Amino acid sequence: MNIPQVKFREAVLQALYAYEIESEETVDSLLMECVEISRTNARLVEEKARAVLAKKEEADERLKGASQGYDFDRISLVDLAILRLALYEFYFEGLELAIVIQEATRLSRKFSTPNAATFVQAILNAIGKGSTDAVPTPV
Numbered sequence: 001m002n003i004p005q006v007k008f009r010e011a012v013l014q015a016l017y018a019y020e021i022e023s024e025e026t027v028d029s030l031l032m033e034c035v036e037i038s039r040t041n042a043r044l045v046e047e048k049a050r051a052v053l054a055k056k057e058e059a060d061e062r063l064k065g066a067s068q069g070y071d072f073d074r075i076s077l078v079d080l081a082i083l084r085l086a087l088y089e090f091y092f093e094g095l096e097l098a099i100v101i102q103e104a105t106r107l108s109r110k111f112s113t114p115n116a117a118t119f120v121q122a123i124l125n126a127i128g129k130g131s132t133d134a135v136p137t138p139v
Helices: 004-023 022-033 041-056 056-066 077-091 095-112 118-131
Strands: none
Touching: 004 022, 004 041, 004 077, 004 095, 022 041, 022 095, 041 056, 056 077, 056 118, 077 095, 077 118, 095 118
């Protein structure tokens, strides 16, 4: 059974965060217990999370460029996970920038600090202005 896209995206975010703080073996069980999704959906979430992590260095370079004047190392793990997911969806899945920003802002409001949504939105807007108008090439 497929889960709604909103819940799927939230689960991917939680998996990304879990990969940063936990061992890889515990992510599957965390997803099924904490997010309450089936093993099949947990595998799909893990696949997307791993795909996002495979592009982590590229995403981080874009984030460093867009966050000039702000120390990259001070960005919280939750905000980094949100931004990496957003960049992956924009550059590699071809999602429209407006949707990416809207979803990243929503995730920030739900999972991060009160000021994070504004920060995430500003970073993604800066990256969007620096990108070409061409549709990103999906992988």
